Amino acid sequence: MPKDAGDAKLLFQSLNKAYAATPTNLKIIDLYVVFAMATALVQVAYMGVVGSFPFNSFLSSVLSCIGSAVLAVCLRIQVNKDNKEFKDLPPERAFADFVLCNLVLHLVIMNFLG
């Protein structure tokens, strides 16, 4: 058990160290993803308290948060310089695709929100 505890501490330390080495723009995207997921959790908790009527509003808002998180992760994948598959994709193009997809997502959300 102490070996596990020691291992776990070592694990977290090395994770922290490796993560600190990522570039700032990726960290900003990660923060955005965490924010979106936190918002989704808050909404689910709220639904647990007050009930799920109207269901379409709940569905659209939760899926909006999850969708924003997913799209941000896609952006992060495409902008990451360590990713060999996307090395000849200019980051501006990646961001433009991100904006377009978000536009479609939010258009649908607005329609479905009721």
Added chain:
Amino acid sequence: MAELEAGSISMAAGGGGRLRNALSGMLCAFALLLIGVLAFSIRLFSVIKYESVIHEFDPYFNYRVTQFLSKSGIYEFWNWFDDRTWYPLGRVIGGTVYPGLTLTAGTIWWLLNSLNIPLSVETVCVFTAPIFSANASWATYLLTKEAKGHGAGLMAATILAMVPSYISRSVAGSYDNEAVAIFALIFTFYLYVKTLNTGSLFYATLNALSYFYMVCSWGGYTFIINLIPMHVLLCIVTGRYSSRLYVAYAPLVVLGTLLAALVPVVGFNAVLTSEHFASFLVFIILHVVALVYYIKGLLTPRLFKVAMTFVLTVGLALCLAVVAILAALVASSPTKGWSGRSLSLLDPTYASKYIPIIASVSEHQPPTWPSYFMAINVLAFLVPAGIISCFLPLSDASSFLVLYLVTSVYFSGVMVRLMLVLAPAVCILSGIALSEAFNVLTRSMKFQRPISDDTLPTAGDSTPGSSSTATITTSTKNANIKKEKMGTISKERSSKKSRKETELVGSSPVRPEKEEKLCVLPSEASAMGILFLIMLCGLYVIHCVWAAAEAYSAPSIVLTSRSHDGLHVYDDFRESYAWLRHNTEVDDKVASWWDYGYQTTAMANRTVIVDNNTWNNTHIATVGTAMSSPEKGAWEIFNSLDVKYVLVVFGGLIGYPSDDINKFLWMVRIGGGEFPHIKEQDYLRDGNYRVDAQGTPTMLNCLMYKLCYYRFAETDGKGFDRARRYEIGRKHFKLTHFEEVFTTQHWMVRIYKLKPQKNRVRGKLKLKLKSSSKTSLMRKGAGKKNPWQ
């Protein structure tokens, strides 16, 4: 100096190459245009042979909805409550119809009319299917190009333009959901594969929008939302996870679920039914895998192992908890969360046990072996070669194609109607197989040409000369043995032989070109091979054109038959609907079996009791019970539904096999499913269904028998039923509660009117006397001469 020369030579070669590229691009585009024209024109046989009319039953409903859309606009259409069907329940059309087809045709009509091209709605509806089949073959080209290149793409597009199973549901006039849905299916798959290959979020967005179009068009969209997660799982399990997979799948799930929930007919089913759970499950699995890969990149291997053990223990516990909750939720619903139609696909015996309506539709029966050869013909032989070719080399796109084929083969084996979903898969794989075969054979011929002696040195200088010549001689020896066999081969085995050649050539793994050049066949063998393949394709084309012209062009609203004195045309259906339209009041209700509901509302413009939508089993069972009851009971049921006219279809005079007497047992079964006093055994004599002298009294007394065979014995004196091929049981009888108002020229449709109750009853208070005198009066009323005869 040498470099400059080499540079200029390469520039000239590059310029020549550019010209050749441009020329090949032009040729490709021209070929695609011709393929589109072919797909459009092969479907026009019905318009040429009969007329530009809408076929069958379901298209009439779609046509009526499109008419309403074009007249009243989209807001009225979205909120339309139809009170002229399923009387007295009505039907919410806006919420229960898949709007894709009608919106597409409506948009085309509106666009053409705003350009001052005054095509009628009917013309646009009739020709929507051929236009979208041309689009589907272009989409097939794009999909196959993503997997295997231009040549395979063109081949697959040509094959799809002509494949009979797709033609059967998309002839000009067959205005049904599948006409647009197959195009949407192939296009969605193309965009998914493109996103998988490029990893671009732009294509992922387009993929979600194309999936939305598919959800709008057809209930078969559940196939897409289960196939793509299956493929993602396959990629993960076989170790082909990449970030492109994440970009291809994750936005599709989120956007796709939202867009599917937007369509009113799907609504919250997009998140609540079992059909969609697979996508959410794989969504979660994908995220777990992505996280694992990310952390693997961050940590050293030893620490990663520690992390894995830690995560596994926690994760497994969490997973078990979630699965337990989900299983409890799912098990609490009687159908485990699946809808009836989907469950009948997974368990083919489900429908016959629990939902007789789904089991009674002939399209929902499993297909027979000959129907496979009718539907896809030669392609059935080429598909295994295509599967093998997909494995050399295996890429994400080709594994997707193989998975698509395997799943669609299973589903087509369950229901004949789903052969349509099999058609694109089969066409793509046979296109790949044929293209590879032609590649190999033409390459063999090219490398064996006597003028090109520079090929042998290139083959030789990449490997030691002796081994290459040795392999060439061994391969020629093999090919010589094949040549001897070839002389005795008949045409039908040529495809198998060419498949063997492809196997032999393709079995060597694709390493650099030295291996390809070693497996060269002698030029005579390859020439014969090419010739046989071309003859095979010719046979396929002949079959497709014959199928399109003879088998699938019948509009089924007009029947024809050839006899020694020429062509007979039976236009009885339209005659009867026209009579109803012109000789009855607008608010009169017509009762018939549910097959004819759509046509009655569309062509006769009268309110019906049940129609092809079959959403209310009890209502259909009520009509079935009425048809199976004696006259008085049937009159009571119909009177309670405010019915004025009853319509039956009878094929005994001309030998039409799909009439109501042949469908009658289904009426009994469905009626008996809801009303237990109707027992199927009462209508069968020793388990046989007969309407001759051996028929049971219940059968010979029921309303359907009486309405079909009333005065039938007057036609030839003996009452010989040409469809059943025997004389009927009860020949001379009178109708007491109904009167005949119209019979079409060939007795195919017979319309009866409910007789109103007598106003005044002769005789006094005793109930028994009153009832007996009432019936005797009504019998006297039936003895009066019918003014229509």
